[in-house]
Amino acid sequence: MAAVEGIYQIRTKKLIILSLQHLVDFDKKNCSCRGGSLNRVFDFIQKNRIIFEAVYPYMTKEGEFAVKENSPLLFIDGYTKVPENEDSLLKAVANQPVSAAINSICLPFRSYNRVYQIIS
Template sequence: MTMMKFLIVLVVLIAFTTHLCESFELERKDFESEKSLMQLYKRWSSHHRISRNAHEMHKRFKIFQDNAKHVFRVNHMGKSLKLRLNQFADLSDDEFSMMYGSNITHYNGLHANRVGEFMYERAMNIPSSIDWRQKGAVNAIKNQGHCGSCWAFAAVAAVESIHQIKTNELVSLSEQEVVDCDYKVGGCRGGNYNSAFEFIMQNGGITIEENYPYFAGNGYCRRRGPNNERVTIDGYERVPRML
C-alpha cells in the first residue's frame, strides 16, 4: 500500500437512518390497506431477520407505517434524492438517536490547523456537483452498531476518500482505532470529527480495518506492530458555508 501525507478538506458527513446499511424496496400496492402494510412489515422483518413479540410488534408496526409512508412520499416528489427502508425502519427518530447517537450535546467549533483563507477559496470553473461514489472514492456503507461513534466514522470516511483520490487506491480504515485511542473524546459516548483528524495527524496515521477490526464498543488501545500499514494526513480544513 502506498502511504502518503495529504492535506484533507473536512466534509461533514450526515448519515440519515433511511440511507444506512441494506435497503428494502417499496411498491405502491404495499400501501393499499392495513393488511398490505402488515404484509410489508413482515417481509421487512424477515428480510432483516428482526424478531418482535406480539406486544412489541403492535407498537413497532405503527412506527414502521409512518416511516414507510415518509419514504414512499419523498420518493415520489420527483427529486433526485431517493430513500429506502433499512433495518432501523421500526424505530422512532428519538429511539434511533438514543441507541446510536452521541451523548455529547455540545461541540466546540471546528478548528483547522492552517491559518488564512480556505485553500480552494479562489478556485475557478468548479463543477456544480461531483459524485465520488462513481469515481470509486467511497467505501461501502458501514454500520456503527450500538456505539455513538458516528464522529469516528465521519472522519475515517473522509480520510479513506482523500487517500483514494490521491493514490487511486480505496482502502477501509479502522474506526475502532480512533474510538479506542483518541482519549480526548468519549469513544462510544460520542466525540467530534476534528478531534479524530487531530488524533490521526499526531499518532502516525491510522491503520487499515483488517489490522484493527470494528466491534462497536469501547476497547483498550492496541499498540501497532512493526509492519502495521497506515494512512496519514498533514492537516484538514473546514469547508466554508456557501452563501
Template structure:
C-alpha cells in the same frame, strides 16, 4: 472533528476497521498493526457554518465531513426519513 483530523496527522495515519473491529469491551493493542497506515491526511480546513459557496469550493477539491447538532428539536421529533428545512424549527 478537528481533534480526530489532528490525531491522524500526528499519528502519521490510521488503520482500518478490519484491523480493529468494534468490540464492546477493552481490547489490547495489536502490536503487529502499529506500523500499518492505511489512511493518511496532510491537512484539513474548516468551512464556516451556513456558507454554501465555500462548502461547494471545498467539495470540489477534497472530501468533506459535516457535523450536525442533533439536539435541535427537528431531530428529536421528526417522522420522515429526510429533513428538508430545519430552520423552521
C-alpha cells in the same frame, strides 16, 4: 473516517478502509462511542496515524487490542474548516470529500421527534 478514505482514494487510486476501532480505543480525548469532534478525529490521525480495518477490525466495544508491529498506518498532512456559507461548501465538495457535523446539543435538535416522508 470516510472523508480520509475518500481523499486517499482520490490521490492514490487505491480504496482502503480505516479502523474505526483504532479511533475508538486510542483517541481518549474524543468521547469514544458517545459522540465527539471532527477536529479531534483529524488531529488524532494527523498526530498519531490510523491503522487499516483489516489489521484492527471493529469489535463493537471499547478496549485496546494488540496491534502488530510494522502494521500499515496512514496519516494526513492537515485539514481545513470550511467557512459556514453555501459557496464555500460548494467549492469544497467540488474538489474532495467533506465531513459535516450536527450540533445535537441545541434544544431544537433535541426536541425533534418526527420524521416526514414526502410522497409525490
